[in-house]
Amino acid sequence: MWLALLATLTALPPARDAGPPPRGLACLPTWYAGEVTHRPDGGWGFVVDGGAFVPWRAAGTDGAAGEEAVDLESIYRVPYVPGPIVTLDASDAGDIEDPGRVRIEQLFLTTYGQSRDEVFDHLAKVRFFGLRYPFHELAAEPLRRVVTRLEAALEEDPKLRPFLTNIGGTFIWRKIARSKNLSTHAFGIAIDLNVERAHYWRWQRRGEPLKWQNRVPQAIVDAFEAEGFIWGGRWVHYDTMHFEYRPELLSEACRETTGPRGGRDAGVNQAR
Ligand SMILES: [Zn+2]
CATH class of the missing domain: 3.30.1380 (Muramoyl-pentapeptide Carboxypeptidase; domain 2)
Incomplete structure (x- = not known):
């Protein structure tokens, strides 16, 4: 019975005030084993096969460059820009x-x-x-x-x-x-x-x-x-x-098109 209840709970749609998941998270199940979920305490995240919850944004990091950030958002923090090869200045x-x-x-x-x-x-x-x-x-x-x-x-x-x-x-x-x-x-x-x-x-x-x-x-x-x-x-x-x-x-599909990161991403798109 507990299992049944658990199944019901996990099958519930995310809380309405959560809005849609970030695109960089929503696209992950295309290639990675697990599913997008929203938890009242942990916010958006990805439950990998086996049950571990990996948060989209770790509590307290606010997407900023933290030491050893383990949230999924950090995958995208430095945008990968394909296209013409760019000579990188490594001086700093x-x-x-x-x-x-x-x-x-x-x-x-x-x-x-x-x-x-x-x-x-x-x-x-x-x-x-x-x-x-x-x-x-x-x-x-x-x-x-x-x-x-x-x-x-x-x-x-x-x-x-x-x-x-x-x-x-x-x-x-x-x-x-x-x-x-x-x-x-x-x-x-x-x-x-x-x-x-x-x-x-x-x-x-x-x-x-x-x-x-x-x-x-x-x-x-x-x-x-x-x-x-x-x-x-x-x-x-x-x-x-x-x-x-x-x-x-x-x-x-993983790229944000709206929201606070929209400006930078729009620039990335132009540069491609
Ligand atoms: Zn190699």
Whole structure:
């Protein structure tokens, strides 16, 4: 009977005064396992499979840049702007955040797998310019569509080929260098292109100011971004070989069109 009551309670629509959920939250179930919910005490949030509640906006943060913010809104705080490659000025990198670098690990764990073995069981193989690479089955089709786009781009410009062969790899169960967080490679949703043609901020000499560098051509970046992959070349802490499947950051459906963030988002749309 308690279960029945619980089911009734969770099935109730959100309180009327809550209004519609933020678009960046409402779009998440398209790609991540769980559902949008509203709680009288916690506000809007996402209940991941398994029952944990991840708030849209953690109490007290008010969307501001907090230390270690774990709310979903922080995913979008630094907008990811696709399109023409921009030379980044890293001279004051302390103040600049990298779009997409905020990752809510809970979403990945619940969607792609809680352990190395669980992710491993859900890997597909994707042919990428001669070799087959493991990639999470939920991101394999998007990667195949990237390959189709890249094949067309390669027809136009054979000089793209060296970037797409001898690639660095895809799935590997590991943490981000010098971090406690799992890399998106651990979930099988990231791919590193040819390391020989890449630049990575950690390869700079220690103590030297960050100097953004890149050789990856626009056509390659375009092919990935068109299918929901973000590029590490958009980061002041650049990693130009790295692409990861983060469709929420590139989808129009997740973007606020009204409200307090409308002004900035309108600017982003214009810049695209
Ligand atoms: Zn990578």
